[in-house]
Amino acid sequence: MAAVGSINSSTLADLNGASTTAAANDPGSAERFLKLLVAQMQNQDPLSPMDNAQVTSQIAQINTVSGIEKLNGTVQGLSGQFSQMQALQGAALVGREVVVPGNALTVKDGVGRGTFELNAAADKVQVEVLNAAGTVIETFQLGARPAGIGDFDWKPASTAGATSFRVTATADGAALTPTALVRDTVRAISTVGNQLTLELKNSGQVAYGAVRSFT
Known part of the structure; x- marks a missing residue:
């Protein structure tokens, strides 16, 4: 059939x-x-x-x-x-201070301030201060520093022209790879899709995932 x-x-x-x-x-x-x-x-x-x-x-x-x-x-x-x-x-972060990647030198009341992160303890840390053209205008030593996030203050006779900094470090003669950081204040936040973005006072827009710490 x-x-x-x-x-x-x-x-x-x-x-x-x-x-x-x-x-x-x-x-x-x-x-x-x-x-x-x-x-x-x-x-x-x-x-x-x-x-x-x-x-x-x-x-x-x-x-x-x-x-x-x-x-x-x-x-x-x-x-x-x-x-x-x-x-x-x-x-909840609006108005709070965050630490994000960046090498801008904060100058206030004649004192330059910077932040950096070491992936391991260093026996020698050096900071170079740069002008807007990227030229080194001063170099100074910070000595030994532990692993993690650290700050420095730079108190020269004049901070005129100083805009950024660069950090180098060594441990037992081997070069480390420090990360330059900046402290900034959150002014606003925005979301696009699943991405949360922070609007910072001096650094502009930064992804939430880039924040190393906040206070």
Whole structure:
């Protein structure tokens, strides 16, 4: 006896293939998948019906597609909540001082101040003060410093022209790689997508992830 309808086992094979993967990201795909399976069962050859293993496999695939859709919705919801929490945390930083990468020299009341970070303890730390053209105008020593974030004060006869600094360090004769940092004040925050950005008083916009510490 011939099959009652035109849907055959190739339809089932298609559902098992690439179309199933694409359907996982398509809302309502589980419902369409179920309709196709019902149509397949209704139009199968009565003398060669789909076996129980095939039916079980198709039902499992329907559950998988439906589960992925629900998981995608849950992840999107959590992403939105995470962005809101980031914004709330960022708002609490407004008006506070943060430490971020940068080599600007802060000059106040005739004293230059800078911050840096050492990845290991150093027995010799040297600071070079630069002008706007990048020329070294003075060099001084800080001596030994421990690993971590440190500050320095520079008290020359005149700070005229000083705009930035550079730090070098050694430990047992081996060169270290200090990171120049600046202390700045948070004026505002903004969020674009899942990215939280801080608007700093002197340094402009800085990603929240770049903050080394805050006080």
